[in-house]
Amino acid sequence: MRPCVLVFSGSDPSGGAGISADIEAIAAQDSHALPIITAITVQDNDRVFSVHPVAIELILEQAKTLVAKIPIRAIKIGIIGSRLNAMAIALWISEFKKLHPNLPVILDPVLASGHGDALAVDTALENAAELIAPLMRIATLITPNLHEAELLCPNAISTLQQGQQLMNYGAAHVLIKGGHSKEPIITNSWFHDDQQMHWQWQRFSGEFHGSGCTLAAAIAGQLAHSRSMQLALEMAQSYCQEALKHAYSITSGQLIPKRTAQHS
Numbered sequence: 001m002r003p004c005v006l007v008f009s010g011s012d013p014s015g016g017a018g019i020s021a022d023i024e025a026i027a028a029q030d031s032h033a034l035p036i037i038t039a040i041t042v043q044d045n046d047r048v049f050s051v052h053p054v055a056i057e058l059i060l061e062q063a064k065t066l067v068a069k070i071p072i073r074a075i076k077i078g079i080i081g082s083r084l085n086a087m088a089i090a091l092w093i094s095e096f097k098k099l100h101p102n103l104p105v106i107l108d109p110v111l112a113s114g115h116g117d118a119l120a121v122d123t124a125l126e127n128a129a130e131l132i133a134p135l136m137r138i139a140t141l142i143t144p145n146l147h148e149a150e151l152l153c154p155n156a157i158s159t160l161q162q163g164q165q166l167m168n169y170g171a172a173h174v175l176i177k178g179g180h181s182k183e184p185i186i187t188n189s190w191f192h193d194d195q196q197m198h199w200q201w202q203r204f205s206g207e208f209h210g211s212g213c214t215l216a217a218a219i220a221g222q223l224a225h226s227r228s229m230q231l232a233l234e235m236a237q238s239y240c241q242e243a244l245k246h247a248y249s250i251t252s253g254q255l256i257p258k259r260t261a262q263h264s
Contacts, residue, residue: 002032003073003224006066008059008089009213010039010051010079010110016256017210018079022217024259026076028239029221034070036062038089039081045209046253053081056088063092073224075105076217077139083131090134097138104223107132107139107171108216109148128152129169137170141229143216146180163191173229175219179203179211190233197230199237204244209254215240 005026012018019035026033036059042050066072075093080086097103111128128151129136136142144152144166146159153162159176166174178187186201218239222232243257250256 001071002030004032004034004070005074005076005217005220005224006063006072007033007035007217007220008038008063008075008077008080009035010041010081011037012041012043012210014043014045014209014250016045016250016254017213021210021213021257021259022076022078025214025217025239025243026221026224028259029218029225029236031073031221031224033217034066034072036066038085039079041079044253045250045256051079051081053085056085059085060088060092067096072100072103073226074220075103076220077105077107077135078213078216079110080132080135086132087134090138094138104140104220105138106216106220106223107135107142108212109136109142109144109152110212111148111151133169136166139171140223141173141175141219142166142169142171143175143177143212143219145177145212149176159189160191160196163189163196167191167193175233177212177215188237190230192229199234201237201241204247206247207254208244208247209256211240211244211257214243214257214259 007022009022010018012020023033023035038054040052041048109132149162153165156162156165163174174191176189184203186203188199190197218236219232222235243259246258247255248258
């Protein structure tokens, strides 16, 4: 059997990010996604125009139905749409983890699009930490980009301080992604306890839609195979880098990572 990843994330009608990216990236790790849509978004490959959270009762009904029959090897959380959804999903996962204490939970704190369009309906970006604090408390790994790390840790003056502050919320591991820097080489930084590790990757030209979703989902897909965190991070980053290298265009604007085909 393929290991299954329970996914809470938003829909993206452009097919570039959100649940579409999660399904493809998890499948590419030889895992299977169980996708639960938390919000319906109105967006293209560049901009988000509106967000419509799904009723929490429907979200939880799906989750309970799935876990009643299907073994879950990891959970991945992306766009949650509202404060209520964040609180209720966090509470449900917390209760579920009492029965499965070693279950990895990967939180991609997708707070806004690349253009800064908010992806939650009832919280200003300046209060981002307030919105996802319940989820950070139950996360095994949180994967913010540089902008998200700044929003979540406004008083931190370095990536190291951001990593430490995010771990203080409860996450055992933090991966701060450096794709939003202006440097020619991208640096991704992993923090765990008093340890840290850094990976450097080539920056490809252009902008990409759904790269953060792709990486977080790939990590979840790797952890579903019971791989160590370090190995899961390394394999998922290598996979994501290849997906970006072979990204394709559907119109002007951001490119779509090529997540499904074999890369040469």
